[in-house]
Amino acid sequence: MRLFLKLKKLKVVLRELNKECYADISQRVVDKRKELDDLQLQVMMPNVDMDVKLHLSVIWKVIRPFACKVDWNRVVWCPLYIPRHSFFSWLALLNRLPTKDRLQSWGLVSEVTCVTCSDGSESRDHLFMGCSYAHIIWKELLLACGISRSPTDWLSEFTWLIRYGKGTTLRSVLLRLSWNSFIYWIWRERNARLFCNAFKVEHDVLALIKESVRIKVLDTKFVVVNSSTAALCSSWNIG
Numbered sequence: 001m002r003l004f005l006k007l008k009k010l011k012v013v014l015r016e017l018n019k020e021c022y023a024d025i026s027q028r029v030v031d032k033r034k035e036l037d038d039l040q041l042q043v044m045m046p047n048v049d050m051d052v053k054l055h056l057s058v059i060w061k062v063i064r065p066f067a068c069k070v071d072w073n074r075v076v077w078c079p080l081y082i083p084r085h086s087f088f089s090w091l092a093l094l095n096r097l098p099t100k101d102r103l104q105s106w107g108l109v110s111e112v113t114c115v116t117c118s119d120g121s122e123s124r125d126h127l128f129m130g131c132s133y134a135h136i137i138w139k140e141l142l143l144a145c146g147i148s149r150s151p152t153d154w155l156s157e158f159t160w161l162i163r164y165g166k167g168t169t170l171r172s173v174l175l176r177l178s179w180n181s182f183i184y185w186i187w188r189e190r191n192a193r194l195f196c197n198a199f200k201v202e203h204d205v206l207a208l209i210k211e212s213v214r215i216k217v218l219d220t221k222f223v224v225v226n227s228s229t230a231a232l233c234s235s236w237n238i239g
């Protein structure tokens with residue numbers, strides 16, 4: 001009986017002790033979590049004042065890697081861009097598409113003949129500019145943008161594009177969209193020939209490019225038909 005009473009008393013004491021230990025436990029967890037978050041931020045951003053209210057934008061600016069601004073940014077990632085086309089255009093610009101010359105340098109293929117002209121080695125520079133197939137298509141696209149010039153090589157053409165494809169005029173928008181779409185559809189045609197034995201003539205690919213650009217421009221309601229844009233609107237069947 002005595003032992004029973006002692007145990008009962010012990011139980012009461014333990015219960016009180018537990019109450020004390022777990023009082024405000026949820027608030028203490030929240031406080032400790034905030035303490036841990038602050039500590040992590042201090043490690044990640046030692047130069048930022050922790051007393052200032054932090055916004056996600058501030059944190060993003062601190063943790064993201066910074067790189068120099070590039071002059072081709074507005075050509076590839078222009079405001080009205082078509083994501084899929086711009087992505088391939090970006091890969092081509094960085095020369096990261098698996099063209100045959102690159103595959104050969106990795107020892108993956110031995111044959112590098114261009115599949116669109118069968119006359120030349122496939123490289124980024126050849127496929128998109130040196131090749132007679134691409135040359136015809138790009139020249140027609142320039143004409144559709146009201147520009148009469150004969151493209152020479154990849155570097156000079158892209159340098160020209162950076163210079164003349166700037167701005168928000170209808171012509172510059174069409175020019176940038178045409179370029180990115182041109183890269184995408186040429187690459188697609190190359191893959192269709194290589195892997196599916198399916199061929200399209202230049203005129204068909206040109207029509208696909210023009211339709212992609214036309215739909216995008218119409219979709220954005222960007223076009224205002226006036227005396228200075230009438231010719232372009234007629235050429236692209238927009239407005």
Ligand SMILES: [Zn+2]
Pocket residue numbers: 114115116117118119120126127130131132133
């Ligand atoms: Zn070729």
